[in-house]
Amino acid sequence: MGTLKYRLRAKVEIENVAEDFSCWQRYGGNLSEKSSAVEEPETASVGWGAGVDHSGESTSHGGMLGWHWHKDPRLDCLGFRGIFPSGTTPPLVEADKETDVENYLLWRGEKGVAEGSIEIPKGEAIPLECNLVGLNAISFDKGCYVGQELIACTHHRVVIRKRLLPLKFLNNNGKEVEEKVAPGSEMIDTVSGKKVGTVTMALGCRGMDVLRLDEAFKVGSLIIQGREDVKVDTIRPELWPSDWYQDHQQHSAVA
Known part of the structure; x- marks a missing residue:
């Protein structure tokens, strides 16, 4: 989460409550495909049955501070998120389903969803290239808003030639390799010998980067600089509307 830095034209006091509250994410499977509503119907209950537990309903909606689950507005598969008091387990979180945060980060990376100033570099990233149109952003x-005219013109008049893509790191035998690539690693096209991108997110055998589309889908030609034994395979994100891929194909054909 970002940090609030400024107080503009308001007499307010800012208190750091990071130790008092924790962020949670409920994700996976078809968790949020049940409803397109802002809030999943069953978040009103602490169980998975059809009935409503009114005690659970009170808990899930919180008290004075109003904490409860919200549907993640970016993608259905990202499920629900909420802020809850630290040291407590939120409603609907089953003990045997709780997992390490790295598993969620890997899930998000596989879907091609970047967040934060490292994965979306401040002052450098272009929102359209980071697929933010497809993420309801x-x-x-x-x-x-700042940059509105440029973004609108680019969206309606220009073919987007670079996009954020999930990456898969492989060895020479095509097997996935873990912990071999670090954020900031440069990718090279072995055919042209040129640098094609810099890995902005790397976790296990997966990563993300913004790549030119006419270079991104060259099967078997991308490697990590200095680690010639690590090949890079790109994955077309499920979030992509079909016309994004068609635009790329048409542009490549014309070029």
Whole structure:
């Protein structure tokens, strides 16, 4: 989560409550495909049955601070997220289903969903190249915001030639390799010998980077600089609308 830095034209006191509260994410499977509503119907209950547990309903909606689960607005498969008091287990979290945060980060990376200033470099990243249109993060109907005109013109008039893509790291036999690539590693196209990108996120055998589409899908030609034994395979994210891929194919054909 970001840090609030400024107080503008308001007499407010900012208190750091990071130790008092924790962020949770419920994700996986078809968890959030049941409903397109803002909040999953069953978040009102602490169980998975059809009935409503009113005690659970009170707990899941919180008390004075109003904590409860919200549907992740980016992708259905990312499930639900919420902020809850530290040291407690939120409603609907089963003990045998709780997992390490790295598993969620890997899940998010496999879906091609970047977040934070490391994966989306501040002052460098272009929102359209980071697929934010497909993540419900950009509005073309409301204004005004900084960069609105440039983003709108690019969206409607320009073919996006670079996009954020999930990566898979492999050895020479095509097997996935873990912990062989670090964020900041450079990728090289062995055919042209040129640098094609810098890995912005790497975890286990997966990663993410913004790549030119006419280079990204060259099977078997991408490697990690300095680690010629590690090949890079790109994955087309499920979040991509079909026209993104069609635009790329048409542009490649014309080129």
